[in-house]
Amino acid sequence: MAAAWSLALALSLLLLSISTLVNTLSTNYYDQTCPKAESVITSVVKKAMSNDKTVPAALLRMHFHDCFIRGCDASVLLNSTSKNQAEKDGPPNISLHAFYVIDNAKKEVEAMCPGVVSCADILALSAKDAVALSGGPTWNVPKGRKDGRISKAIDTRQLPAPTFNISQLQQSFSQRGLSMDDLVALSGGHTLGFAHCSSFQNRIHNFNTQTNVDPSMQHSFADSLRSVCPIHNKVKNAGATLDSTSTTFDNAYYKLLLQGKSIFSSDQALLNIARTKALVSKFATSQEEFEEAFVKSMIKMSSITGGQEVRLNCRVVR
Structure with a gap:
């Protein structure tokens, strides 16, 4: 009982802390x-x-x-x-x-x-x-x-690194007062952008002692990444877009994830437990539900504050 009370108290203080930050x-x-x-x-x-x-x-x-x-x-x-x-x-x-x-x-x-x-x-x-x-x-x-x-x-x-597994992701987000729901929603930000070869090399070369390529990755997609990022890649800025519509904010990221066409290990990790996989499926089906969840999680994340001043120059301390 004492341990449970201590845990409850700790959680209450954490929520109070987050609430106080948001209220400022x-x-x-x-x-x-x-x-x-x-x-x-x-x-x-x-x-x-x-x-x-x-x-x-x-x-x-x-x-x-x-x-x-x-x-x-x-x-x-x-x-x-x-x-x-x-x-x-x-x-x-x-x-x-x-x-x-x-x-x-x-x-x-x-x-x-x-x-x-x-x-x-x-x-x-x-x-x-x-x-x-x-x-x-x-x-x-x-x-x-x-x-x-x-x-x-x-x-x-x-x-959180692109190589993180689901346990590491959960720990990283929870330390900042963010939930597994926030994790899946904010991961949708990967609908925009580009990844360098080094950030997903672990999935397409020497994956483990049995196979070179992560078996959860769709074969032709893996082949395309291997052609762009050979094992001895010498092209400085080589890589791949994070989804098929990398300059448009949409739910393509989730659709591709379900097809085995995700870039990072941390993306694929979202399919490894039932709760996050269900959210991925929901967001892949409904752009509207994804956007609603993304906005909610962005406001939550961006309300974690910690500064002391207003800088006149963003690059140097006043």
């Missing part, structure tokens, strides 16, 4: 202090997208990687210094790009409302725009995040 944010946070901020940020994202179709996936991934370290505090935007290697230079973040989009949005917002809008909020709003402008849903982003002062490359080891 508001969808109308800048209505009086910077009412045009959101429209300006949307314009910047739209312009960047017109020049580079990879921008939406980059912004969505950047926001996810930011929130999973110290909460959504824009620590992923900070540059390394002579005394510190920052998150953006950690191994999982080396391929992050489109930081200039956040810089451009910050510059325009600062010109209107100096020292008001945080870089963390700009990143959260840009991620929402990336989804909406790619044909996905839109939503009112709770705002009021502050920017953090700490960014360490070593902390990027906390990010």
